[in-house]
Amino acid sequence: xxxxxxxxxxxxxxxxxxxxxxxxxxxxxxxxxxxxxxxxxxxxxxxxxxxxxxxxxxxxxxxxxxxxxxxxxxxxxxxxxxxxxxxxxxxxxxxxxxxxxxxxxxxxxxxxxxxxxxxxxxxxxxxxxxxxxxxxxxxxxxxxxxxxxxxxxxxxxxxxxxxxxxxxxxxxxxxxxxxxxxxxxxxxxxxxxxxxxxxxxxxxxxxxxxxxxxxxxxxxxxxxxxxxxxxxxxxxxxxxxxxxxxxxxxxxxxxxxxxxxxxxxxxxxxxxxxxxxxxxxxxxxxxxxxxxxxxxxxxxxxxxxxxxxxxxxxxxxxxxxxxxxxxxxxxxxxxxxxxxxxxxxxxx
Ligand SMILES: CC(C)(COP(=O)(O)OP(=O)(O)OC[C@H]1O[C@@H](n2cnc3c(N)ncnc32)[C@H](O)[C@@H]1OP(=O)(O)O)[C@@H](O)C(=O)NCCC(=O)NCCS
Numbered sequence: 202x203x204x205x206x207x208x209x210x211x212x213x214x215x216x217x218x219x220x221x222x223x224x225x226x227x228x229x230x231x232x233x234x235x236x237x238x239x240x241x242x243x244x245x246x247x248x249x250x251x252x253x254x255x256x257x258x259x260x261x262x263x264x265x266x267x268x269x270x271x272x273x274x275x276x277x278x279x280x281x282x283x284x285x286x287x288x289x290x291x292x293x294x295x296x297x298x299x300x301x302x303x304x305x306x307x308x309x310x311x312x313x314x315x316x317x318x319x320x321x322x323x324x325x326x327x328x329x330x331x332x333x334x335x336x337x338x339x340x341x342x343x344x345x346x347x348x349x350x351x352x353x354x355x356x357x358x359x360x361x362x363x364x365x366x367x368x369x370x371x372x373x374x375x376x377x378x379x380x381x382x383x384x385x386x387x388x389x390x391x392x393x394x395x396x397x398x399x400x401x402x403x404x405x406x407x408x409x410x411x412x413x414x415x416x417x418x419x420x421x422x423x424x425x426x427x428x429x430x431x432x433x434x435x436x437x438x439x440x441x442x443x444x445x446x447x448x449x450x451x452x453x454x455x456x457x458x459x460x461x462x463x464x465x466x467x468x469x470x471x472x473x474x475x476x477x478x479x480x481x482x483x484x485x486x487x488x489x490x491x492x493x494x495x496x497x498x499x500x501x502x503x504x505x506x507x508x509x510x511x512x513x514x515x516x517x518x519x520x521x522x523x524x525x526x527x528x529x530x531x532x533x534x535x536x537x538x539x540x541x542x543x544x545x546x547x548x549x
Contacts, residue, residue: 202245202246202247202288202289202290202293203245203246204244204245204246204293204296204297205244205246205297206240206241206301207239207240207242207243207257208239208240209239211239211242211244212234212239214252215234215237215242215244215257215278216234217252218244218252218254218280218282219255219278219280221280221282222254222255222280222281222282222283223280224283234278235389236259236387236388236389236390237257237259237277237278238257238258238259238260241259241260241274241301242256242258242278243255243257243294243297243298245281245293245294247285253281253282254280254281254282254285254290254291254294255279255281255294256276256277256278256279256294256295256297256298257276257277257278257279258274258275258276258277258298258302258310259274259275259277259387260272260274260275261273261274261275261311261384261386262384262385263309263311263382263383263384263385264377264378264379264381264382264383265381265504266381266504266505266506267381267503267504267505267533268378268379268504269502269503269504270378271307271308271502272306273307273308273309273310273311273384274298274302274305274307274310274311275311275312275384276298276310276311276312277312279291279294279312291319295323295519298310299323299324299494299519302494303494303495307494308493308495308498308502309491309492309493309494309499310325310491310492310494311328311384311489311491311492312325312489312490313488313489313490314487314490317487320490320492322519323492323519324492324493324517324519324520325490325491325492326490326491326492327487327488327489327490327491328382328489328491329382329487329488330466330485330486330487330488331465331466331485331486331487332464332465332468332482332483332484332485332486333460333461333463333464333482333483334460334461334464334468334470334471334480334481334482335458335459335480335481335483336458336459336470336474336479336480336481337457337458337480338451338453338457338458339457340474340476340478340479341451341474341476341479341480342474342475342476342479343444343448343473343475344473344474352441352445353410353412353441353444353445354412354413355410355411355412355413355442356411357408357409357410357411357446357449358408358409358411359406359407359408360406360407360409361404361406361407362404362407362422363404365407366391366392368409368417368420369391369407369409369420369422369436370388370391371417372409372417372419372436372437373386373391373436375418375438376419376437376438380438382488382489403424404424405424405433406423406424407420407422407423408420408421408423408446408449408450410437410442410445410446418437418438418439418442419435419436419437419438419439419442419445419446420437420446421434421435421436421446421447421449421450422434423450425453425455425456428455428458429457429458429459429460430450430453430456430458430459430460431459431460431462432446432450432459432460432461432462433462434462434463435447440469443470444470447461447470463488466482466485496513496515496524496526496537497537497538497539500526500528500535501535503535505533507530507533508530508532508533509529509530510528510529510530511527511528512526512527512528512540512542512543513525513526513528513544514544524539525539525540525541525542525544526539526540527539527540527542
């Protein structure tokens, strides 16, 4: 089995192989694959010359605690044809890809896992979590705001997602820079107008919130089906705007339930209702998985909230590496060096 990096010439064969691995047919291949950086793709090619496995990576920016942005590899399009599974193809592609990510100087690789059992052996672990909030619309009266709790002023405009990619891109970019765990999104996802992964590429309406000066400062993309309004994602860096967008969704006529997808666990919306039971949190699950490739650089890049000292013993069986590190945080600035001190944490 040959494992090699791809070029622009491989784009069609690459897309065909991923779709076959997932047993799906392309709905809108441009939206999903037009932003792929083909020089970052990996193809597994069988001895007869047929491609049988794929992996790719986007060059994303990830926001770390402290609102620090770092370049990361965003692993995607991982698939092996059903006819060639469990023979080590993925293992070999992961090895090839991690070497490439390291060579590019990226200290972290991230992904969304289709199944939780796949990626731990390659050194990935869950770093953020998500849940869905289902709200019974007629039960969901808001409690009176506390004194001093500012309601958002401004206005909401309903647009079609395909018509307002530039507005959404701008709102998203401001949001993700302020939100640890958020990733940048390639311009082509927005320019395609069809939506962007991980949010469905199906058509959506978007409630765009604007401040008193008319500047867009938040949006919620949604669709209504059989009495349920589903909000794919609410994007804003302003809590009062998030509440205004939730009120918009809950005020929608001909709807009995509102489902808010992709909420961080413990989302504050339920605490704003007069009746806490109006909302049900469901399907809490892992979201972004992270793999460190350079421990000292990764731990010193991020911000820290408290001073202290930790000795970490890190075993990396997949890359056959091991090291002990002393992490020291003083005045919220971190230093991380190799040490022979005994570990406080054992981390494998
Ligand atoms: C997941 C997938 C890429 C694995 O490819 P593969 O070539 O069969 O994997 P490998 O043979 O290299 O297996 C590597 C290891 O992972 C394990 N593994 C593979 N797929 C697994 C799964 N779905 N769940 C749990 N373990 C899995 C193997 O048992 C093997 O373990 P070992 O190293 O202890 O022997 C392939 O099954 C696939 O294409 N699935 C459908 C698409 C998909 O889910 N892609 C992932 C998107 S995030």
